[in-house]
Amino acid sequence: xxxxxxxxxxxxxxxxxxxxxxxxxxxxxxxxxxxxxxxxxxxxxxxxxxxxxxxxxxxxxxxxxxxxxxxxxxxxxxxxxxxxxxxxxxxxxxxxxxxxxxxxxxxxxxxxxxxxxxxxxxxxxxxxxxxxxxxxxxxxxxxxxxxxxxxxxxxxxxxxxxxxxxxxxxxxxxxxxxxxxxxxxxxxxxxxxxxxxxxxxxxxxxxxxxxxxxxxxxxxxxxxxxxxxxxxxxxxxxxxxxxxxxxxxxxxxxxxxxxxxxxxxxxxxxxxxxxxxxxxxxxxxxxxxxxxxxxxxxxxxxxxxxxxxxxxxxxxxxxxxxxxxxxxxxxxxxxxxxxxxxxxxxxxxxxxxxxxxxxxxxxxxxxxxxxxx
Numbered sequence: 001x002x003x004x005x006x007x008x009x010x011x012x013x014x015x016x017x018x019x020x021x022x023x024x025x026x027x028x029x030x031x032x033x034x035x036x037x038x039x040x041x042x043x044x045x046x047x048x049x050x051x052x053x054x055x056x057x058x059x060x061x062x063x064x065x066x067x068x069x070x071x072x073x074x075x076x077x078x079x080x081x082x083x084x085x086x087x088x089x090x091x092x093x094x095x096x097x098x099x100x101x102x103x104x105x106x107x108x109x110x111x112x113x114x115x116x117x118x119x120x121x122x123x124x125x126x127x128x129x130x131x132x133x134x135x136x137x138x139x140x141x142x143x144x145x146x147x148x149x150x151x152x153x154x155x156x157x158x159x160x161x162x163x164x165x166x167x168x169x170x171x172x173x174x175x176x177x178x179x180x181x182x183x184x185x186x187x188x189x190x191x192x193x194x195x196x197x198x199x200x201x202x203x204x205x206x207x208x209x210x211x212x213x214x215x216x217x218x219x220x221x222x223x224x225x226x227x228x229x230x231x232x233x234x235x236x237x238x239x240x241x242x243x244x245x246x247x248x249x250x251x252x253x254x255x256x257x258x259x260x261x262x263x264x265x266x267x268x269x270x271x272x273x274x275x276x277x278x279x280x281x282x283x284x285x286x287x288x289x290x291x292x293x294x295x296x297x298x299x300x301x302x303x304x305x306x307x308x309x310x311x312x313x314x315x316x317x318x319x320x321x322x323x324x325x326x327x328x329x330x331x332x333x334x335x336x337x338x339x340x341x342x343x344x345x346x347x348x349x350x351x352x353x354x355x356x357x358x359x360x361x362x363x364x365x366x367x368x369x370x371x372x373x
Contacts, residue, residue, distance in 0.1 A: 003050035004068050004075055005059070006031045009121040010144035015130050017053055022092075022134075026051075027072040029087070032122035034360075039085075046085040047075055047241055066241075074131070075241055076124050078202040087241025088124075088202045097234035098128065098205040099135035101215040106179045106196060108161065113178065114139040116159040118146045118168075120360045125184050128206035129163050148172055165362035169195070183207050184361030189291055199269055203246070203253055205235040212266030220267050227258040229269065275366060277306040279314050282344040286366070289347070292340045293318060298328035303356045303364045307349065318347035319356060319369050327352055 005021045007014060009030045021028045029047045031040065044052075050065035068075070073095045075087040115133045117140055119126030133140030141154050148171045151162070155176035162177050165184035174180055174192040182191070183198040183206075191197070198207025208218045208231060218233035230252045237253075239245040247253050258276065259269040270276075270285045277284040286304035293302045300323035309315035318333050327350075334346040357368035 002026050002068050002070060002072065004029055004047065004065065004072075006044065006047070006049040006052040006062070008033050008053070008055070010034075011055065011121075012142065012144060013055070013057060014121055015117075015134065015140065015142050017057060018130065019134060021053075022073065025070075027068040027075055027089075029075040029077070030122045030127060032077070032120065034120075034122075043077055043085045047077065047087045049075075069238075072238065074127070076127060076202050077122065078124075089238045089241060090205050090235075091238050094205050094235045094237070095131050096135050097217065098208075099132040101208075101217055101235070102128075102132060102181075102206065102210075103136050103138070105210050105215055106161070106181070108136065108138060110136055110138040113160045114141065114158050116141050116143070116151065116154045116162040116177075118143040118151055118154075119163055119165065119184075120145070123184075123361055124200075124202045124206050125163055125165070125361055132206075152176055167358075167362045181207065184359075184363060188294065199267065201255060203237045203255075204231055204233070205237070208233060208235060209267050212262075212268065214267070220261070221252070222260055222267075223254075226273075227260060227270070228273075229255045229257045229259045229267070231255060277304075277314050277316055279306075279309070279312045279316055279348075280344060281313075282342075284316055284345045286364070288341060289316065289318075289337055289345050290364075292337050293320070293333055293347075296328050296332055296336050298323050298325050298332070300324075301356045303366065303369060304347070305366055305369045309348075312348070315348040316345065317349040317351060319351045319353050321353055321355060 002025045005026045006029045007017050018028055029049050048066040051059045051061055053059055071091045072089055073092040074090040077085045078088055115129050117126055117129040121127050141159055143150055146168050151172055160178040163181040166188050180195045182195050187197045196210050199209040200207035208215050214220050221230040232252045256272050257269055258273055259267055262268050271287050275286050289304045290302055293299055299320055301321040303319045305317045306314040307317050330350040337346040357365040
């Protein structure tokens with residue numbers, strides 16, 4: 001019977017160990033070694049692997065394991081909207097479908113192209129780079145983490161394809177790569193022509209919508225009632241690690257995101273359901289406001305949140321990390337948003353912070369933003 005093997009990451013051996021586990025017929029759970037002890041223990045309990053491989057490639061048996069099914073390839077941890085670790089089970093068929101569809105869309109030539117994996121391998125955005133290369137036979141260079149110098153050196157040695165998040169993209173010379181696949185967080189304005197923006201989830205095995213257009217074999221719909229984005233395709237998860245299959249009748253997966261299909265049929269993602277701010281009866285999505293505020297002088301980093309307001313219901317709050325020029329004024333922030341978006345989207349409060357809480361892939365952890373003083 002196939003078993004689940006925990007492979008610690010980051011590890012320079014990961015791609016070889018993954019291949020070995022698959023050859024043995026086992027599925028793999030990438031265990032994030034950056035997690036603190038209690039969080040790591042919680043992840044192991046939730047995923048229930050039978051074995052863990054150490055840095056020397058030696059297997060150690062674990063207690064309380066649960067088997068996987070024939071054909072399962074990966075169990076990838078995701079916190080979803082609850083913050084609790086939950087495993088997404090992806091089959092070999094799903095991994096293959098994702099690898100082939102993404103490679104076809106960006107025109108990967110395994111004779112001349114080479115992938116660089118430099119995002120956390122415990123997340124599907126980094127992990128899918130490695131699996132893409134394994135499935136298609138393309139070359140892949142794996143780094144233990146993102147480092148500007150190492151990434152640019154890899155490009156000069158021949159890496160042509162890389163998956164990045166916006167914070168990493170801003171730090172490198174993008175022209176060094178043929179294609180940059182961008183995901184993980186809202187994309188900034190004015191992207192270089194070689195950057196492809198993606199939308200996807202752990203449950204979809206990586207990005208399934210590129211520049212607003214679904215990959216071949218992927219279907220996208222938007223619920224008429226509440227705007228929930230629905231996805232269907234061969235790369236969807238089989239189930240969660242606890243056995244629950246979240247797919248609806250007809251094989252659709254309901255995301256936690258809200259969006260719309262524009263007049264050209266392209267998907268426009270507004271944000272997560274819980275991120276919507278309703279102020280004075282008007283809807284405000286944080287990400288468009290953040291894009292505008294990021295261009296204001298004095299803003300090094302920014303996040304938009306909400307606080308209860310007796311008059312407006314909720315008020316828009318800008319959490320800003322000041323740049324070296326000094327902090328911006330609230331009036332400057334409001335003016336920029338009014339000019340680019342609408343007056344109701346302009347922040348009514350400015351909070352200066354030392355840093356913006358983000359996930360490893362750069363998404364704002366809005367629940368971790370400072371509470372009212």
